[in-house]
Amino acid sequence: MKISLNWLKNYIDISNLSVDEIARYLTMSGLEVESIDEIGKDLKGFVVGEVVSKKNHPNADKLSLCQVNNGSETFQVVCGAPNVEQGQKIVFAQVGLIIPSTGEKLKKAKIRGIESQGMICSEKELGLGENHTGILVLSKDAVVGEPIIDSLKLSDVVLEIGITPNRPDALSHIGVARELSAILRKKYSIPKIDYDEIDESIGDNFSVSIENEVDCPRYCALIVRNVKVKESPQWLRNYLSNVGLRPLNNIVDISNFVLLEYGQPIHTFDAKLVEGNKIIIKNADENEKFVTLDGKERILWSDTLMICDPEKKIAIAGVMGGKNSEITSATKDVIIEGAYFNPKSIRRTSKFLGLSTDASYRFERGVDHKNTLTVAKRVAQLIAELADGEILAGYIDEYPSKIEDVEVTVRSSRVKKVLGIEIDRDEISEILEHLGFEVRKLNGSDLVCKVPSFRPDITREIDVIEEVARIHGYENIEVDSRVSFTVTGEEVISQSEKETREILSGFGLNEVINNTLMKYEEVKFSDYKPIKILNPISQELSHLRTSLIPGLVRTISANHKFSEFDLMLYEIGNCMYAQKDIIENFNDFSEKQNIAIALTGSIASVNWREKPTKADIFYLKGLVETYLDKISLDKISFTSYNDLENDYYNIEVKVFTDSTYIGSLYKLSHSYLTRNAIEREVFVAELDFSKIKSLPKLKSKFNLLSNYPKVERDLSFLIDDSITYKQIEEKIYQSSDKLLKKIMLFDQYRDEKMFNRKSLAVRLEFQSYEKTLTNEEVDKRIQKIVNVLEKEFNVQIRAAN
């Protein structure tokens, strides 16, 4: 909301305050000043000039040669305007000034061979209006040499104030004046409404009938005859253009002016176009069509409240008038409407039509229902003054269901309980009175206050306490740094997310954050049924992710564009999927938190001592296993699938703890990666973090240490390629006893000469709690293992030492 300080000064004396002080007072009481705009800044240097003489340009018929005096000197100016005459007071721009409409610097120029030392400006060139048919001619009283911003009273400061939805009372200049009055504890004044009426009474030949009293509790009307529709006076045009409105004609400008003066929207009809001398307020018919004054055809529904005459609809109540009854230059008689509409009804209509106007914005927040007649009268007064109208005697005020005043009891004890400070009862009542409350003191320390009708947001004690607090000043509430907490013995929710991030970052992975919203193509990665956004921003962001992997793939692809090929990434985030075709409530879909990891390129950064390790499925597997170990998940097992016929991945390794599936590792397929412009291998893992969090964790326990040294033996052998490492490992453990503590694979080798066999080398670790193991004891066990392997798998031992 834009507030002009020139305009504001009509209602409150703020002459002793600087602009910054005003802005700070408003901001600190809840009307946040978002910006301060100095109007007329760009017209500095433009002055009133006088055309001393005018001759024809010797070389051009349409140009004239003028001598212009700026109060101290005379300049020769070539002027092309048809309306320039000797003796006129005009706006003179000297060479060097920047012309507001073009932003260009005025230079000394030769026009058709004659030097021009400045410019006589048009309204448009100055940015003051649209008129460019000729130069702007000032009144004869204008003082030559006076800056144009002073001469035309253009200088103004406009505050852009962010008004929160609870403060419709502040959506006007009087509203802001009232607010300042409470802050400064100073009087404000509202315009005196005083006008002459003609003998004929409005009621003689005109009536209003409200059929929907719920949505239109009050409707007032006045009629003004014989108006002259014309341009508004300069002061009115200045006010409107300073706050960003384009002046149109006096009648329309007056209703805009009063809207911004009081915050009450006013509509005016051309009385000739309203048939039957009657206005009826009722609902529209279903699917009825109506052309609003912006020329657009709107389709209404039966909930839409309409202003009608006996023959037709003439306005959408509280939102926008109709084309069929709007004020035009031909208008003679005007009907002024001042109404109070039900905020919810106006909001529904505005939402339904997708049409928000200055009027609907205020009606849906709630206007002052006590002020409708006053404001309608204010409009009548101004039309009489500025459009020479004649006001019919009396007024219509249909107010079938009176809106009751709200009374609230405020307890000093409650003020203290909420705010933590004591505020004197006299200060409370002073603040409230300045805000327009009527305050009655009760016995004891309590107050009863009648809430002003322009504050629909205040209905409860707590609302009044807020008023007291903000005018008293939040700054004046002392900081209380006590932390008074009650220990409840409640379980502190574990920080497993934070731990996981620390573990994975510790492994050298970088955390990424991707959007939950993605396009349909991307969510197809998983088999889950994706959830669609009903009102997406774009097709690129139309579905909720069912997996974190597509986001990681996108991240890898984006980084490849910068030749960043070595990536180790992880993300923790929520994924959602539907469980039914139609989603209506929480039972129809699932939301769970996942962890995903992606590896591509080299694992370690380049160094001079070692060759880089390439990311592969085994590195990923080890990483996942170590992570699960670190968060104390027990009994991890893997089930693997090679050569999958899948569009997205060729290898899947499923991860289980006990028999619970907790996630998978994948080698992404070439075709999926190519579609994403990735030419390198990518390995990803996705784990169900919600499930992992819910599983019982292993309790860390101390295991007794042996006091005797361990013995290590290496065993290498050739074995049929079809036998898996897992089978071999299990067999070795089975064929030994508990002295065998550990098996570590340290080599795998294949070549053509091995004929479908592979060479494996394992290190076996033996240890006893009771004694130092002798060579013979270990040899015996190795021999047994060798025998079993030979018998079961037909291995060929290459070395045992």
Add this chain to the structure above:
Amino acid sequence: MSKVKSLQETENFRIKYLGRKGSISSLFELISQVPKESKAEFGRELNLLKKEIEENYQNLLEKFPKTKIQAKTEDLTLPGIKPNIGTKHIVTQTLDEIIEIFRGFGFNIAEGPEVESDYYNFSALNFPEDHPARDMQDTFFIAKDLLLRTHTSPVQIRYMEKHKPPVRIIAPGRVFRNEAVSARSHCIFHQVEGLYVDANVTFAELKGTLFNFAKLFYGEDVKIRFRPSFFPFTEPSAEMDVTCILCNGRGCRVCKYSGWLEVLGCGMVDPNVFKSVDYDVEEYTGYAFGIGIERIAMLKYGIDDIRILFENDIRFLRQFIQI
């Protein structure tokens, strides 16, 4: 060749024949004295000879294989071998930092879903139907009554439904707004919600807690101010500003020359919220606050385009290895 018996003698062989002042070099120097017509022939022969000696030298080298040796003194200016260091995203780093501070003040952590019902996201938080307050947060819907939460405040309701006062929680999480993505706003961002309810919680305590948070987060010298504002679920409501961290309050482009930066919204829990969860509105009071993480992180690191946070450029992610 047959006289060469060691690696050292191989080296002597190389110096004698192939060295800078060796026989081959001296022969090449003679080329200027050779008559013009024989020059080409002489050169060709000489090159063949050189090639033969080089081959012999290679054979000798293979005959006496090198053994790796330690440098007499190790060159310690060689770069160290660094472990791979991962990073946490700065949004989670900032989140963790804030959580850590409030845990120190005795706050528990609570969580809630990202897909919420209209009830938890709006109605229970005192956003009436058909009220302009609903325009404050543009919402993504997935069904008539299901939406992507627009703030972390629904966690307040979910937690209070299950726990009786005293309640003291913070709820970090992702939120969504149906807004076009630009440098200044994104359709996803993260918040930390705070809630404290007990028999005698006051606005003065709210100021105290947040002032101490600001001091711990921004440093001892920070100044704060509270401005009245409006949120449907708090009354009175406030926004907290801190002195602009870029200009120290002198006024700059980032703080729009006001010297202040808005960092969070807060207020006393509205009695209507307590009614939604069946708390006694006379007995209990409480405060709540919500901190937007991206904004705080962007100010802290001097980032002026929110989109870079979610583009996950590895060069960006790797910048933040400091804890």
